[in-house]
Amino acid sequence: MKRLVFISFTLLAFTATMFAGDIVGKVKVQRAKNNANVVVYIDKIEGKVFEPPEKHAVMDQKNLVFIPHVLPVLVGTTVDFLNSDDVLHNVFSPDCPDGKFNLGTWAKGIVKSFTFKKPGVSTLLCNVHPEMEAFVVAVRTPYFAVSDEEGNYTIKDVPAGKYTLMVWHEKRKAKPQVVEVPEKGTVTVNFELKRK
Ligand SMILES: [Cu+2]
Numbered sequence: 001m002k003r004l005v006f007i008s009f010t011l012l013a014f015t016a017t018m019f020a021g022d023i024v025g026k027v028k029v030q031r032a033k034n035n036a037n038v039v040v041y042i043d044k045i046e047g048k049v050f051e052p053p054e055k056h057a058v059m060d061q062k063n064l065v066f067i068p069h070v071l072p073v074l075v076g077t078t079v080d081f082l083n084s085d086d087v088l089h090n091v092f093s094p095d096c097p098d099g100k101f102n103l104g105t106w107a108k109g110i111v112k113s114f115t116f117k118k119p120g121v122s123t124l125l126c127n128v129h130p131e132m133e134a135f136v137v138a139v140r141t142p143y144f145a146v147s148d149e150e151g152n153y154t155i156k157d158v159p160a161g162k163y164t165l166m167v168w169h170e171k172r173k174a175k176p177q178v179v180e181v182p183e184k185g186t187v188t189v190n191f192e193l194k195r196k
Contacts, residue, residue, distance in 0.1 A: 052076030
């Protein structure tokens with residue numbers, strides 16, 4: 001019996017990866033210096049809840065900049081906040097969907113963590129350096145990507161099916177698009193983001 005269960009699980013995992021495609025595309029951000037930092041993601045898949053990864057995501061603070069500038073995570077993911085500078089940094093969020101928080105102010109080498117449990121965007125700020133800003137975008141599926149400076153993005157191994165593909169950018173927006181992911185190969189979806 002155990003063996004049968006094991007085999008069916010393996011088969012299930014196998015068919016799941018067998019019928020999966022990639023979503024690729026290019027985003028164009030109007031009146032921006034480049035096309036980076038757009039999050040493209042599948043908002044939700046009906047009837048599916050995804051276990052957050054045990055591995056923590058990382059937000060660093062280096063040379064007085066948050067790295068990365070935009071960090072998409074699956075809902076429930078814990079983010080480790082580092083300080084790689086010789087000066088003190090702080091992290092607080094005035095608009096986190098889980099409730100605003102302030103992790104305090106700390107020196108190099110210390111790590112503070114926060115778990116993002118609700119979907120949505122959290123602005124991250126540092127009260128030592130007002131010009132520092134970053135965003136954590138918590139989404140309900142693991143199917144997300146961030147665009148590079150050319151605007152390219154790739155979401156790999158998405159189970160075949162029809163979904164709503166959303167985009168998020170700190171200053172621009174675009175309407176969601178319906179995407180039909182093939183059982184094999186890629187589907188291309190491009191976005192043009194305009195003023196909010
Ligand atoms: Cu700082």
